Amino acid sequence: MTVLVSTRRRLLAAAALLPLASPALGQARRFQGVRLNVATYQHQFNTYLARYIPEFEEQTGMRVNFNVSGFPVYNQQADLELSTRGSAYDVVNVTFIYAARWINAGWLQDLDTFAKDSRYTPAEWEPGDFIGGAQAPLQDRNGKTFGFAWEGGAMMMGVSRPDLLQRRGLRIPETFDAFMEACAAVHGQDGVAAFAVDRLHHWHWPPFLMGFGGNVFRQVPDNLTPTLATPEAIRAADYYAKLLKDYGPRGGLSYTEDQARQALVNGQAVFNIHSHTWQLPMFAEGSRVKDTARIAFMPRGPAGDFPGANCQGIGIPIGARNKEAGWEFIKWMLSKELLSRIVKEHGHPSVCRASVIASEAYRERFTINGQDIGAMYRAVLDKPAGSNYMAYRTVPVFPQVGDKINRAIERIASGQANAATAMQQAQAEAIGDLRRAGVAVDG
Amino acid sequence: MARARTSDSLAWVGIALVLVVTLAPFLWLVMMAFKPAEDIAAWPPRLFFTPTLEHFATLLRSDFMRSFGNSLVTSTVATVAAMVLGVPAAYVLARMERRAARRLGFLILLSRMVPPIAFAVPFFLAYRYTGLLDTLAGLALVYLTFSLSLVVWMMRPFFAAVPPALEEAASIDGAGPWYAFLRVVLPLALPGVAATAILCFLYAWNDFFFALVLTRTEARTAPVAVVGFLNYEGWEWGKIAAGGTLVMAPVLIFSIAVRRFLVHGLTAGAVKG
Structure with missing residues (x-):
């Protein structure tokens, strides 16, 4: 009997204390099952x-x-x-x-x-x-x-062989002009190519496009008319295709991400632009350039700095x-x-x-190698915060337009068409696709 | 004589060329499945390498084999069910009064006239409400609905080619309609049954679209699992090739095993009815 009374008292006391129990515990266990x-x-x-x-x-x-x-x-x-x-x-x-x-x-x-x-x-x-x-x-x-x-994902520039730049008395390039100059200077040295990227041109090219003052669409999200044949777009396409054509590795136009990354890690290509996570393997065990490689910000164009994020x-x-x-x-x-x-x-x-x-x-x-990669990563990731310049990539019609960009760049880089012709064709095809999809476009 | 020999040689060269062109992608896939990871992306491509089973071993340790099993189960169940239901239906149509058979046959064929994508959302919604989403039964049912019309239409000419007099003779000997069908007519149409079953199996085995829409993880089939190796952080070429090779293997083995029936069945079906 005593035992029963004692147990009952304990139960009552415990019940009285329940509301005071940790709210977190109550919160968490309410999802039991x-x-x-x-x-x-x-x-x-x-x-x-x-x-x-x-x-x-x-x-x-x-x-x-x-x-x-x-x-x-x-x-x-x-x-x-x-x-x-x-x-x-x-x-x-x-x-x-x-x-x-x-x-x-x-x-x-x-x-x-x-x-x-x-x-x-x-x-x-x-x-x-x-x-x-x-x-x-x-x-x-x-x-x-x-x-x-x-x-x-923060787009940066991987530099696998900064020693080749130093040998030519150059620093890691910070502008489009300096970048082209650096590519010309290092290409072919020690049998390496200057620039290797994969075929995802609709990811790599827009920062150059924006850097020259262009954009993919007229005004995202209100006006999705593609703007691929503007003078800025043609100039950016010409610039980027030259990097691929004149300073890329043999067969580089068909490179996959793996191949581009491998070229960087093996020191077979000096520059690569991509999200920094793709470049970190340069510093991993097994990389031939792990002790000397650098990561840098994307070079900026005359109209500004628009790294992909x-x-x-x-x-x-x-x-x-x-x-x-x-x-x-x-x-x-x-x-x-x-x-x-x-x-x-x-x-x-x-x-x-x-x-x-x-x-x-x-x-x-x-x-790594004296560089605070985290600070760089954060700086790039935060860049679109004000203008949201990456919004072009999140609109539903981007995949169609991106496909046209890829093909145009390949046509230019492979010598099938000049930049103006290829970009005008891309523009016409993109507008045709969007019209067929029922998207309102200008003109 | 010399001209005939030259002509023969040219024909053989032509055949060899066509074979090389058509088989090269398969050969490339199979080679890649056995290449070490570091050789897969090598440029120029390496034709000679030390073969490895590492990609197959990785697949065996992963969920892929479950997807492979799902493919086998759904394809087999759908094929068997389509044959069990469709073959007798085709026989009945072959023996029906001509105009009624044609009308009914047309209705059955309707399901093949609409592109499969038109059925995707209705199937998806219906399956969600009935709980068939991401189940083997649900997927087999879809394959069955599409294969059934194929079975009926392919088998009908085979049965039509069997003289009704044989059934009448069996009937005089005391055989009922089922007995006559199973023991007299069906054995004569076996090449057609084999060819039709292979086509049904191939349809279900190779399907990607419905498997993508109607499954998630439990009933995922091998073709969808292979696409799963196209990862955000890079494509797993070794696994893709090994998975593709494994997906090809049963169809190839099955087709080789019954190729005599297949050729006979397909050609017979092509010129009758």
Whole structure:
């Protein structure tokens, strides 16, 4: 009897104390038993993330179904799922090139409803800590947030053989003119080519186009008339094609990303422009140039400096069944703590939280050959924040126009057409494609 | 005599050229599957290399084999089901009154007249509501719906070519319609059955589009899994080639095994009905 009374008292006391128990514990366990469907694509970050998911499941009691597909497969499936406002996924990757389409169509949940509400998100999670340039494509015109960036791509210039420049008394080029001069000076020295990039010209070329004062479209997103045959575009195409034709390796016009990267790592090509994560292998074990290679900012043109920058975000479909649980996952996945651990334990470079990039652990890991790569990465990623000059890439019609850019550059670089002819043809074809797709274009 | 020999030689050279042109991509794929990773992107391409099974070993350790199994299951189930349902239907159509058979046959063919993409969203929505999305049963059902009309239309001329007198004779000996069909008519149409089954299997095995739209991870098939090796951070050429080689293998083996039936069946079907 005494035992029973004592037990009852203890139970009552415990019940009285329940409201005082840790709110975090209550918050987390309210998702006990939820099965969360997360869909994304294969990426090194997601491979790392998958290793930490059991911790999240342990903390929250959720079960995470982490669907990882190849990039094209994921995009097709997510596009269909979102366009039918499906509920199969609770959390999705917000692919950069689809971001505007998905956001403007209303297929994603406004995440400010969670991120800016203290009931869901503690102040120390700090949504403002995400780099502005990376967040810009994940917001609508009114500044509402539909995704948070987990991966940033910042275009930089890899320089595998700075010694060849020094031998000619040159420094790493900072302008288009200096870049062309440097390519001319080093090409053929020690049997190396000056410039190697893959065939993704619609990613590599626009910074040159903008640097010469041009743009891909007249006014994104209101006027999507392509502007590929302007004097600036023709000049930029001529410039870029000359780099490929005169200073590229043999067979370089058909290079894949792997080949371009390999050429850089083996010191067979001096310059490469791409996202910095593609250039970091220069500093990895097995690289022939790891002790001397440099990473530099993209050279700037007469009209300014417009290095490519992109991001991949994570968001919640509008039709998701478990939105609050989905937010709990996003909050955990992009918390400062977890991102710091991923940087520290795996050396992942392309996180998008300013505080993590500025952290001692990050700096220590990514200060290479005396260069603070993190600071450079952040500076490039943040560049589009004001003007959002990368918006051209997130409009739904960009893939068609990008394809025309690729073909035009190949025609010029292979000598099939001069820059003016090729770009006028690209312009005519792009306009034809957009008209057939029902897009309003000028003229 | 000399002219005939020259003509023969030219024909052989022509055949060899056509073979080289048509088989070169396959040879290239198979070679790449056995190349060490560092040789795949080598320029100029290396024709001689030390073969390796590393890409196949990686595939065996990955989820790819599950996708491969999914492909086998859905293709086999869809083919068997289409044959079980379609062959008797074709027989009945072959024996029906001509005008009614033609009308019904046309209705069956309608499903082949619409491009598959037109069915994608309706199938997707229907499957989402019925829970068939990302299931092997759902995928096999789609393949069945498309293969059924093919079976009916391909098998009908084979049955039409079998004289009804044979069934009448069996009937006089006491055989019922099913017995006559199974024991008398069907064995005579076996080359057609083999050819039709191969085509059904190939349709399901090679399908990428419906597998992409209607599956996610559980029922993902091999063709979709191969595309999954086109990663954001670079294409995994070794895995793509090894996966492609594995995807080709069953069809190739099956086709070689039944090539006698296949040629006979296809040509017979082409000139009758």
